[in-house]
Amino acid sequence: ELEVALKVVIVGNGGVGKSSMIQRYCKGTFTKDYKKTIGVDFLERQIEVDGEDVRLMLWDTAGQEEFDAITKAYYRGAQACVLAFSTVDRDSFEAAHSWKLKVENECGEIPTVIVQNKIDLLDQGVVSPEEAELLARALGCRLIRTSVKEDINVAAVFRHLASKCLAE
Ligand code: GDP
Ligand code: MG
Numbered sequence: 226e227l228e229v230a231l232k233v234v235i236v237g238n239g240g241v242g243k244s245s246m247i248q249r250y251c252k253g254t255f256t257k258d259y260k261k262t263i264g265v266d267f268l269e270r271q272i273e274v275d276g277e278d279v280r281l282m283l284w285d286t287a288g289q290e291e292f293d294a295i296t297k298a299y300y301r302g303a304q305a306c307v308l309a310f311s312t313v314d315r316d317s318f319e320a321a322h323s324w325k326l327k328v329e330n331e332c333g334e335i336p337t338v339i340v341q342n343k344i345d346l347l348d349q350g351v352v353s354p355e356e357a358e359l360l361a362r363a364l365g366c367r368l369i370r371t372s373v374k375e376d377i378n379v380a381a382v383f384r385h386l387a388s389k390c391l392a393e
Pocket of ligand 1: 245
């Protein structure tokens with residue numbers, strides 16, 4: 226039987242929890258100071274979605290997003306996207322539109338989920354639920370709220386993306 230392999234890119238400002246999310250989903254761990262393992266471009270996890278085996282390859286950056294220096298190689302061949310912002314970082318929320326455009330420029334229209342991470346810090350939140358919903362609607366994407374720290378909804382993000390890709 227054919228196995229489906231999907232390249233997923235995780236974009237968003239530095240510090241929103243992208244590397245942590247990949248590490249959480251693929252290794253089941255969470256640390257306060259995740260350092261990208263040198264030489265590793267992506268981590269992978271296999272899941273079953275709608276009766277199909279799907280191999281998800283989650284591509285991490287080495288922090289180049291902070292300098293607006295993500296290379297074309299990072300985006301090349303990506304079939305799905307996680308666009309993340311942080312509950313406690315207003316700039317990361319404001320930057321979501323431009324991240325969507327960057328991905329569109331490099332990859333065209335690919336299944337994308339908007340992720341509001343760090344919902345364990347909602348009491349210090351700087352983005353209202355309405356604003357987040359409006360953003361997702363404006364970008365035409367599903368919004369999923371996660372806490373990588375507490376392991377809330379992380380798996381749902383990737384199940385949703387895999388399912389969307391299979392349906393295309
Ligand atoms: P990246 O720059 O987007 O890759 O972000 P990192 O994965 O390096 O995470 C930045 C910081 O946010 C780290 O200290 C993480 O431990 C922390 N972090 C990531 N996810 C969460 C979360 O859901 N809740 C909280 N409270 N902290 C998180
Ligand atoms: Mg990172």
